[in-house]
Amino acid sequence: MKIEDYELLIKLNEIGTIRGTAKAVLISQPAVTQRLKYIEEYLGVKIFIRTSKNLVLTPSGEMILEHAKKVLEQERALKNNLTESSEEVQGTLSIACSSLVSQRFLPAILGEFTQSFPKVTIDLVTGISEDIKNHHKDYHVCIIRGSKLKESTCIRLFEDPLYIYDTEPFPRNNVKERPLISFKSDDSMHELVDNWLYHHQDAILPQKTIRVDQIETCKQFMKQGIGMAVLPKSVSDSMMDEYPHIPLTLDGSPVTRDTWVCFQEGIRKLPQVDEFINVLTQQDFL
Known part of the structure; x- marks a missing residue:
């Protein structure tokens, strides 16, 4: 078997579907199916059972996956040693x-x-x-x-300091009620924003949350006036002269990532x- 075969088995197990794996490794579904069939015929065992939702490892498949991981680990170690020398x-x-x-x-x-x-x-x-x-x-x-x-x-x-942006001004003496546009990020980012909003609910109160996948989509939605968006300075510094914004602070210190x-x-x-x-x-x- 080739190194690529071991890599394919690991990817199939990680993603769980033929279709998703084909998309991830940039080859066709029939090619992935044919390669898996060849590997199973070569080893003489069934590696995966296909269910309606995903691929499930057989007991033999579990042994083969452990071997595949060891092979790839040894391959990486060899390349590292050669490079180091x-x-x-x-x-x-x-x-x-x-x-x-x-x-x-x-x-x-x-x-x-x-x-x-x-x-x-x-x-x-x-x-x-x-x-x-x-x-x-x-x-x-x-x-x-x-x-x-x-x-x-x-x-x-x-x-990276965080700022909240909108197309509408942030009033000083009134509560700002607008939708909040949120982009897909890790939990720590959402916790920072939620904590800041909790401590500033007397000034900013999101009407609802609109969730999008990419930060660029979030920026474009905000620019179209759909709602507010919390953005890091690294991707929004060019917007500061054009759109109303305020920095996120807690106890006088900036909230940063x-x-x-x-x-x-x-x-x-x-x-x-x-x-x-x-x-x-x-x-x-x-």
């Missing part, structure tokens, strides 16, 4: 990055990095910080927002990882 900066750099950071800052950072180290292959995954934390050991470097990772080395990259780069102890022995962290920590984000 090389004097030239090369190899694969795996990064898991918060969607906000990947959209706002990472393109320029990776542009600078790949220009300096063209032989490094970038393996990038983006998403919500909470999801990244759950799988942080799968990556060389994690760039997350909110609280830092436990049992990891973490360097704070920047503090920390952004961290986190990694496992010893991983900086890999030259490509060490150089990327150096580039990252030298950036002026805000």
Whole structure:
């Protein structure tokens, strides 16, 4: 079996459907089905049972998945050891990055990095910080927002102040009642906003909450006058001269979101990882 076969089995187990896996790995559903059929015929056992909702591992499948994880772990360890022994900066750099950071800052950072180290292959995954934390050991470097990772080395990259925006002014002496537009984020972001609203309900009272998937959608809804939106400075600084806004503060201190780069102890022995962290920590984000 090929390494790609083991990777496919792990992805099938994570996602739980042929269709979702095909979309994630960018190949057709029939190709995924055919590859799974070949693997099961090669090993002589059924790995998954198809139910109406998802794929379920058989007892044999559980054994095979454990073996697949060990194979991939050994493969990564071998590549890391080979890269570490090389004097030239090369190899694969795996990064898991918060969607906000990947959209706002990472393109320029990776542009600078790949220009300096063209032989490094970038393996990038983006998403919500909470999801990244759950799988942080799968990556060389994690760039997350909110609280830092436990049992990891973490360097704070920047503090990101939060502001609440609207197309309508924020009155000083009256309660502002408007819909609140919320974008998909991790729990820590929602807790910050909810806590701030609780302490300012005498001034701002959301009529209802409108939930959208992306922060950019949230911004556009706010600009169309649909409601208020709490946005970090990193993605809204260009809007400050155009739209009414107030900073989120509690007890006179700004409410902020920390952004961290986190990694496992010893991983900086890999030259490509060490150089990327150096580039990252030298950036002026805000």
